[in-house]
Amino acid sequence: MAALAGVRALRRLCGVALFLSQLYVLSGRAGSLMTTKHSQPQSTFAKSLTSTSTNTPYFKVAESTEIPSYVTKCPSNGLCSRLPPDCMTCNTNYSCIYGKLATFDCKVKPHVHCVDQNNQEQENFTINMTCQFCWQLATTDYVCTNSTNCMTVSCPRQRYNATCTVRDHIHCLGNRVFPKMLYCNWTGGYKWSTALALSITLGGFGADRFYLGQWREGLGKLFSFGGLGIWTLIDVLLIGVGYVGPADGSLYI
Structure with a gap:
């Protein structure tokens, strides 16, 4: 009888163990199902976020408010x-x-x-x-650059390549900025009247030549006392007709 009671107790124990194991398995499946159901919308939301983030945002290009210089x-x-x-x-x-x-x-x-x-x-x-084209305009209708490295008293008279710009109120065909060959016409600021006055009054001491920057000729006139008046007379005539000019080759003003 004791052995029979032991066998029955063992069967009950096995049945309880089998029931507990089945209950554990069923609870694990239910948890996995719940996890899957909850994770699906999260993954969908994550995909939506990912797909949205890959799109390049559209920004409207602001129109330029900078005012052109010609205004x-x-x-x-x-x-x-x-x-x-x-x-x-x-x-x-x-x-x-x-x-x-x-x-x-x-x-x-x-x-x-x-x-x-x-x-x-x-x-x-x-x-x-x-x-008419712009380069055919009268000289009063455009402004050109001046050159300070050419001789105005050379023979033949030198020319230089100038850049000319048409005045704002003048209409013409073609480019409004154009190159043009012009005679050397720059000045270093020497006055013809001052040179002539110095030649008449102090020409015997070479003052006129010193004023024009011709210091060698000025020293020659100074130490020869104006060639005893001969150089003075000659310089008055040469400066008077404009044959003798500044040493830098510029024009009188």
């Missing part, structure tokens, strides 16, 4: 036909007759405001100008 030359609310050439863009008509008046269709540049004869703002207008 300072353009009077505001003036007549369009009287604007400087830098304030407009014109359709060039190269078929016009040289030296004759021609009409050109023009349009104001950005940031430029002008009006017509009726004080109404406009963008498109016409201008009348003489048909």
Whole structure:
């Protein structure tokens, strides 16, 4: 009887152990299912974040507010036909007759405001100008650079390559900045009247030659007392007609 009771107790113990093991397995599956259900929306949310972060954000490019330099030359609310050439863009008509008046269709540049004869703002207008290239203009219509390294009293008279720019109010065809060969015309600040006065009064001491920067000739006149008056008379004549000039080769002012 004791052995039979022991066998029954052992069976019960095994049954309890089997029940506990099955319960443990079932609880593990339920936990995995719950983990999967909760992790799925998180992964979806993570994917959505990832996909969004890979897209390049769109930023609207701000328009430039910088005012062009030519605007300072353009009077505001003036007549369009009287604007400087830098304030407009014109359709060039190269078929016009040289030296004759021609009409050109023009349009104001950005940031430029002008009006017509009726004080109404406009963008498109016409201008009348003489048909000629910029380098064919009169010398009073452009400004050129000066050279200080050429001789103005040489024979033949030297030329130099100058850069010329058309004045703001002048209209012409082609480039408004152009090169041009000009005669040497620079001055070092020497006055013809001063040189002549020194030659007449103190020419015997070489003052006129010293003033013009010709110190060798000045020393010669000084130590020879003006060649006993002969050099003085000759220099008065030469300076008077402009044959003797500054030693640096510049012109009198």
